Amino acid sequence: MKLEDLIAYGADVDSGLARCMGNEALYLRLVETVKGDDGFAQLEEALRDGRLDDAFEAAHALKGVLSNLALAPLAKPVDVITELLRGRKVMDYAGLLAEIERELTRLRAL
Amino acid sequence: MLKSHEKFHSAxxxxxxxxxxxxxxxxxxxRNVLQDDYELIFAENGEEALGTMRELNETLSLVLLDLMMPVLNGMDVLRKAKTDPTISHLPIIVITSDQDAEIESLTMGxxxxxxxxxxxxxxxxxxxxxTIELAEDRQIISFTERDVITGLYNREYFYKYVEQYDRHHRDVEMDAMVIDINHFRLINERLGSVHADSILRRIGETLxxxxxxxxxxxxxxxxxxxxxxxxxxxxYEALLDRASIALSEEESDDSRVWLRMGVYANVDKGLVVERRFDRAKMAADTVQGSFxxxxxxxxxxxxxxxxxxxQLIADFxxxxxxxxxxxxxQPKFDIGPEVPALASAEALVRWAHPELGMxxxxxxxxxxxxxxxxxKLDTYVWREATRQVGEWRERFGFTVPVSVNVSRIDMHDPHLVETVLEIIEESGIDPxxxxxxxxxxxxxxxxxQIIEMVERFRSLGLRVEMDDFGTGYSSLNMISTLPIDxxxxxxxxxxxxxxxxxxxxxxxxIIDIAEYLSVPVIAEGVETEDQLVALKEMGCDFVQGYxxxxxxxxxxxxxxxxxxxKTIDVLPIDWRGGRGEGRRKERLPFSKERRSSVLFGSVTRALAADYFGIYYVNIEDDRFIGYKPSERRNDFDVERRGDDFFGLLRETMMSVIHPDDAPLLLSRFTKDNVLSKLGRDGSFDLTFRLVLDGSPTYVxxxxxQMEDEADRSHIVVGISNVDEQVREGRERGKSMLVAGRDELTSVKNGQAFHIVExxxxxxxxxxSAEPFAVAVCDVVGVPDDAPMAGGADDQRIKDGCAIVCVVFKHSPVFRVAANRFVVLLKxxxxxxxxALMERLVEDGESRKSxxxxxxxxxxxxYRPDDDAEVSSVFARARDAALEAGRTR
Known part of the structure; x- marks a missing residue:
């Protein structure tokens, strides 16, 4: 995975790199950890079981990480789902989850 | 999560x-952002965080707290931290993506x-x-303030600061040092506390x-x-040298004043801070009094x-x-009689330690x-000594008084007098x-406070001796106001x-001073017959020693x-009679009942300064006593005592005076003139030159006058060396003493004229003198003995001065007497x-109405052939002015 790949993916690489104080290796290493983050699975499971509190916590944590790394395509649906879950809104999250899954897969492919 | 906290202490x-x-x-x-500047330690959940905060509550400078966490979330951590007094002082910055939470967390601390x-x-x-800076400042400032004189930290703040510094610099070797000023009290006394404070400020700033x-x-x-x-x-030498620069030349010229330092190097950080500086102070004390x-x-x-x-403290x-x-x-002997007689004894304590011996x-x-x-020790000794005195009286039907030491610490005990009385009563002896x-x-x-206490003791019949006298100047001031025996x-x-x-x-x-006070002198540490004889000759009364x-x-x-x-049985002596240790012979030229505190204030202040001689003069019969405070080279002789002060001093002075200044001295230093000046202005001073060791020296x-209303019959006269000041002042042209200006009119004064002359x-x-003339201008209607300022004629003098200054606007004008201006025309x-003189006359005419x-x-x-000096020109001008005044 290279910076160019992330740019193509749609990440705001400038912001992400700035938070790493320009340290490209650190940035790439941290993005790499996102690919294997348990949080996505926890979010999905919690939603499937209807545990909205846990789902919110998982989404919130993901949101922080993704926004720090400026992975916009993935951060956007996570952001939306976090705000919905903050109000513990009971609804069908399948669409949002699918979008997250799709963007995550795209990221993992890099 | 890194578990080993220890290795993250900020080394x-x-x-x-x-x-x-x-x-x-x-x-x-x-970590990436902060690791260069800070040591970091991590916790992954709130519970762990609280544990770490409690464990490292003195070492942590800051907590960065994420609000959204499992187990114990950030908000709960914050709440607990702020209500736990052991960690509530730790500053916490919260990290959050929720704006609502920001506000809530801020209100929570x-x-x-x-x-x-x-x-x-x-x-x-x-x-x-x-955040760290603010927190540290706030923490420290909350319990301290700064020293008002120097603006430096005060002691409490400083100790806290040291503690804090050490927490963050565990492995840095540190020195604790104490610097103080040798004989600072001298500066205080000689130059005043305002000056002394400014010295402290300068040293503080330099340090x-x-x-x-x-x-x-x-x-x-x-x-x-x-x-x-x-x-x-x-x-350390260089450090002390640099600090010493803060003492001005004037201050460090005084060979008794310098900075000294105690160093406790590579401090043991296990010691509490105060102890480290105690050690530095101990070190400083070892050079006390060393030249x-x-x-x-x-x-x-x-x-x-x-x-x-x-060990001694523990064993006490x-x-x-x-x-x-x-x-x-140890016996004290009255050396007045042919055969010295036992007068009293001093009780001295020894410690027979079971392990360390005596x-x-x-x-x-x-x-x-x-x-x-x-x-505790003193009370023990007092009790033992009084018991002993009682026992002697009981067994022999006779005893001598015994003196005991009262420490300065005891003097701060408000119950001291009661304690002593109690002990006396217990023993049954007389006070x-x-x-x-x-x-x-x-x-x-x-x-x-001390005086009050001493008065109480004496009113109860006890007698008080001032011990260890003669080690400092300050005490000379003290005794003047102190009731002692x-x-x-x-x-x-x-x-x-x-x-x-x-x-x-x-x-x-000192023996002379004691004589004035009608107080006997006890000499301690007398070891040889030679010393005994000399002391007796000097008038010392009692002697104690080997x-x-x-x-x-x-x-x-x-x-x-x-x-x-045995002796007493033959020659009974009433111990209660007379003051002090025994009877006194009076050898004073002045009234014996007089114990002039003011005098000794003056005399001793003078002793501390650079006086050649000080005289205490009875202006009714001209008898005097002279002091020569310390040995100097090249001085004139100071008569110890005599009965014609003005005559004798004038004679002494004339034998060493600079010939040019002789007329000045003869005309000004007369009894009448001195007394009338004293009556008018309260003081008399005169600066002139003496030829000492071949070189002219300004004195x-x-x-x-004695400030005491009860003693208007004595004056104090001091002669001091001001040569350096005068010469410096002349060079700089700004010495108030010589090139000074007249207070009332702001024209130059008589001293300034003296220099020009x-x-x-x-x-x-x-x-090489250029042609010149001298104009003497007298203010009409103002007597020559009017006050220089502050009198009824002030306005008239000022008006007169204005005329002189306008007429002679290109020449220097000097006010040499209350009613007299001198102008030097070149x-x-x-x-x-x-023409100028005519203008002066015209001005007078215009005021006729x-x-x-x-x-x-x-x-x-000036006539080059006749005039050998300015004074003769001046004399002619003065006579002309007087003549003009008469014929006006």
């Missing part, structure tokens, strides 16, 4: 920050927040840095700059003592000393209980004074049989006076008592001198 001067966040990515980002996504690294670092450079810090501990804490260095060493280092020997002291309670302290008695008081008295144990020796050093602090000269004082180059002058002066006997146990002292009893003679005299002598004004002329003038022109 290299970095502050320690706890980062609490459950997300690896977030932690890593913060978070100091700031960092949003998610993180702002730029610089923003994070700035917030962290600022602060130095410590800034060295990475250390400084505070003023108290009085003239500064404490410094900085990374270990070697160049050759300014820096003392805390070393192994001192460490042993410290351990020894600790048991020693009292087991009565290990023994009281010895310990001398020098080892434990100062120690016990420092920690207050002295009070007059107990003498209290109060050391000089006790008097120098809080003198009012005897002066006891410090042993060292006697030793110095008789050792090496024998110099007993100071001794004589010459007669060392301190001996009570049984041995009985031999002295019995010997004395000032000052006379002052002298320069011109020099030119005349060399034949150049253009010289050429038009006649308005009360007449304000100024009458006389002019005289």
């Amino acid at each position: 290299n001067g970095k502050r320690l920050i706890l980062v609490v966040d459950d997300e690896y990515v977030d932690r890593e980002l913060l 978070a100091i700031d927040f960092i949003p998610k996504p993180y702002p730029q690294a610089g923003v994070i670092r700035a917030r962290v840095r600022r 602060r700059e130095m410590m800034q450079d060295a990475g250390g810090f400084v505070c003023r501990k108290e009085a003239d003592t500064f404490m410094l804490y900085c990374p270990h260095g070697e160049s 050759t060493r300014r820096i003392g280092l805390y070393d192994d020997k001192m460490h042993e000393q410290e351990l020894y002291s600790e 309670p048991n020693a009292i209980k087991e009565r290990q302290f023994q009281v010895y008695y 310990i001398t008081p020098n080892d434990f008295i100062p120690l016990f004074e420092n920690n207050g144990l002295i009070q 007059y049989e107990l003498l209290l020796e109060i050391t000089e050093s006790a008097y120098t602090q809080d003198s009012e 005897a002066l006891k000269l410090d042993m060292q004082f006697i030793r110095n006076a008789f050792s090496g180059r024998r110099d007993t002058r100071m001794l004589e002066i 010459y007669f006997s060392q301190p001996v146990p009570a049984e041995q002292f009985e031999a002295f008592l019995l010997e004395r009893k 000032t003679m000052k006379a002052t 002298e320069e011109l005299d020099g030119a005349i002598c060399e034949g 150049g253009g004004d010289y050429d038009s001198r006649i 308005n009360g007449g002329a304000l100024i009458v003038g006389g002019l005289a022109t």
Whole structure:
């Protein structure tokens, strides 16, 4: 995975790199950890079981990480789902989850 | 999560920050941003975070807390932290992506927040840095303030600061240092407290700059003592030299005033901060009074000393209980009679220590004074001594009074008088049989309280002796206001006076002073017959020392008592009669009942300054006593006493006066003139030159009246060397003394004229004088003995001055007497001198309708053939002015 790949993916690489104080290796290493983050699975499971509190916590944590790394395509649906879950809104999250899954897969492919 | 906290203690001067966040990515980002400037420690959940905070509550500088965490979320951590007093002081910055939470957390005590996504690294670092700074300042400031004089930290702040510094610099070797000013009291006394404060400020400022450079810090501990804490260095000499620059030339010229320093290098950080500086102070004390060493280092020997002291303190309670302290008695002899007679004894304590053997008081008295144990010890001795006196009286039907030491610490006990009374009553002796020796050093602090206490003791029949007298100037001031029954000269004082180059002058002066006070003098430490004879000649009354006997146990002292009893049986003496230790012979030229406190205030202030001689003069019969405070080379002789002060002093002066100044002295230094000046202005002074050792030296003679209404019949006259000031002043042209200006009119004054006159005299002598004339202008209607300022004629004098200044606007005008201005005309004004004088007359004419002329003038022109000096030109001008005044 290279910076160019992330740019193509749609990440705001400038912001992400700035938070790493320009340290490209650190940035790439941290993005790499996102690919294997348990949080996505926890979010999905919690939603499937209807545990909205846990789902919110998982989404919130993901949101922080993704926004720090400026992975916009993935951060956007996570952001939306976090705000919905903050109000513990009971609804069908399948669409949002699918979008997250799709963007995550795209990221993992890099 | 890194578990080993210990290895993250800030060993290299970095502050320690706890980062609490459950997300690896977030932690890593913060680590990347902060690790260069800070030591970081991490926690992944709230519970762990609280544990770490409690464990490292003194070391942590900041907590970065993510609000959203498992187990115990950030908000709960915040709540718990702020209600736990052991960690509530730790500043916490919250990290959150929710704006609502920001506000809530701030109200709960978070100091700031960092949003998610993180702002730029610089923003994070700035917030962290600022938060730590604020927190540290607030923490320290909350319990302290600064020293008002120097603006430096005060002691409490400083100690806290040292503690905090150490927390963040565990592995840095540090030195604790104490700097103080030798004989600071002299500065205080000679130059006044305002000046003294400015010296403290200068030194404080210099030390602060130095410590800034060295990475250390400084505070003023108290009085003239500064404490410094900085990374270990070697160049203490250089450091002290640099600090000494703060003393001005004038101050450091006084060879008795300098900075000294104590160093405790590579401090043991296990010691509480105060103890470290105690050690530095101990080191400083080792160079006290040394002329050759300014820096003392805390070393192994001192460490042993410290351990020894600790043992003595630890053993003290048991020693009292087991009565290990023994009281010895050293006889004091009245040396007035042909055969010296036992007069009293001093009770002295010894410690028979079961392990350490006999310990001398020098080892434990100062120690016990420092920690207050002295009070217990003193009471023990008083009790034992009074019991002994009672026993002697019982057994022999006779005893002598015994003196006991009262430490300055005791003097602060409000119940002291009661305690002493109780002890006296217990023993059944009479109060007059107990003498209290109060050391000089006790008097120098809080003198009012001491005086009050001494008065109470004396009103109860006890007698009070001032012990260790003669070690400092301050005490001379003290005794003048102090009710005492005897002066006891410090042993060292006697030793110095008789050792090496024998110099007993100071001794004589003190004995003279005691004479004025009608107080007997007791000399301690007298060892030889030679000393005894000399002291007797000087007028010393009582002697104590090895010459007669060392301190001996009570049984041995009985031999002295019995010997004395034999004499008394033949020649009874009423011990209660008279003051002090015995009867007094009066040798005073003045009224014997007079114990002039004012006099001794003046005399002793003078003693501390650079006086050649001081005279106490009875202006009714001209009798006087003269003092010559210290040995100087090249002085004129100071008569010790005589009965024609003005005549004798004039004679003495005339024998060494600079010929040019002789007329000045003869005309001004007459009894009438001095007294009328004193009556008018309250003081008389005159500056002139004496030829001392071949070179002209400026001296000032000052006379002052006794402030005491009851004593208008005496004046004090002092003659001091002002040569340096005068010459410096002339060079700089700004000495108030010589080139000064007249207070009332702001034109130059008589001293200034004197200087100009002298320069011109020099030119005349060399034949290089330009043509000049002197105009003397007298203010009409103002007597020549009017006050220089503050009198009824002030306005008239000012108006007159204005006329003179307008007429002679290009020439220097001097006010040489209350009603007299002198103008020196040169150049253009010289050429038009006649016209100018006419203008002066015209001005007078124009005022005819308005009360007449304000100024009458006389002019005289320098005649190279006739005039050898300015004064003769001046005399002609003056005569002309007087003539003009008469014919007006």
